[in-house]
Amino acid sequence: MTDPRRSRKVVPSACPAQVGNGVEISSAIFRFEARPCKEDGQPVTEIFAFFLAPDDDDAESPLQTETFVVPAGSPISSLGLSCPPGHLDAIAAELRRNVLRCPCTLAGRCPALDHLPLLEAIEHAAGKPP
Ligand SMILES: [Zn+2]
Numbered sequence: 001m002t003d004p005r006r007s008r009k010v011v012p013s014a015c016p017a018q019v020g021n022g023v024e025i026s027s028a029i030f031r032f033e034a035r036p037c038k039e040d041g042q043p044v045t046e047i048f049a050f051f052l053a054p055d056d057d058d059a060e061s062p063l064q065t066e067t068f069v070v071p072a073g074s075p076i077s078s079l080g081l082s083c084p085p086g087h088l089d090a091i092a093a094e095l096r097r098n099v100l101r102c103p104c105t106l107a108g109r110c111p112a113l114d115h116l117p118l119l120e121a122i123e124h125a126a127g128k129p130p
Pocket residue numbers: 015016017018099102103104105109110111112
């Protein structure tokens with residue numbers, strides 16, 4: 001039942017990233033991973049990010065973005081591997097904003113956590129002073 005007096009608060013949609021996995025994204029801890037690895041023998045950098053509940057040290061199902069892989073030495077690879085803390089804060093803030101305004105009602109993956117929004121957040125962060 002909906003209490004009309006609470007209508008000023010934005011009620012989360014059925015977006016799985018907002019209501020799923022028991023993670024409250026507004027207070028979740030942000031983690032960003034960029035690591036060198038190999039794909040088909042080629043050096044690549046694997047990049048993804050996730051949100052963990054603050055009291056959950058070994059979360060089994062954190063809110064995780066889609067992982068993407070870029071060639072080693074590419075601009076995005078360099079941005080990911082040398083991401084300063086100021087950039088990480090900006091990336092986290094952008095991903096949080098994306099998820100909190102996500103209108104999706106998908107049962108599975110939230111498009112706000114696809115690899116493209118993460119890529120954009122990395123690029124936006126790099127365009128700002130750290
Ligand atoms: Zn969503």
